[in-house]
Amino acid sequence: MRLFLYILFFCTAFSVSAQSSDAKNRMLELLNQLLSTPKYECDITIKIDVKFINMKERTGKMMYHSPEKIDYKIKGFAFLPKNELTSSSTKLLSNDFVAIGLEDQPINNQPCAVIKVIPIDIESTIVAGQFWINNNNEVCKMTFVTKDKGSYTANLFYNNNPFKLPSKAIVTFDVKDQKLPALLTGDLEGYSSKDAFNEVSKGKIEINYFNYTIN
Secondary structure, eight states: OHHHHHHHHHHHHHHHHHHHHHHHHHHHHHHHHHHTOOOEEEEEEEEEEOTTBOOOOEEEEEEEEETTEEEEEETTBOOEESSOHHHHHHHHHSSOEEEEEEEEEEETTEEEEEEEEEESOTTOSEEEEEEEEOTTSOEEEEEEEESSSOEEEEEEEOOSOGGGOOSEEEEEEEEETTBOOTTEESSOGGGBOSSOOOSEEEEEEEEEEEEEEEO
């Protein structure tokens, strides 16, 4: 009986270790894919749905230089995402981390591997991330939990763009006391309501990407 329990424990531990190793290799493959993305430009439309912000859909251009350097030109609006999604992903995956493979889930009618990522560094501003990756190695969904700036979730959609670049991103986040998450910065004050509120509400940003030009 004792021998049976030992063998069962060994097999379970080996299975968990192998699963974690496979999950980490999958995330390192994704990191390499992100870092291999060349410089590009694309047109964008952006809609912000936040209770205390009053603004219409805007159009503009995005210039990608690297995960840490992304420029936006949006007509009549000084808004820009502070921590772009690629930057958050590469920041989390570029340092040592633990990856845990979870049960597969369908996203947008596609089967996806689900992997939770936890950084080893206790000083990391990102506490945890979770990625839903389809069979084409495209991230269909990801969530980030930050240390002191809340959490946000992004759903990504693809339309055969080069280098697995998305055609749409829908980002949702919690808003409390009229404070936006770390994802955002920019000239939002001019679009804010004068009526303060203290409740927690949901915010949403929808960005469409099109007319990609690879530099």
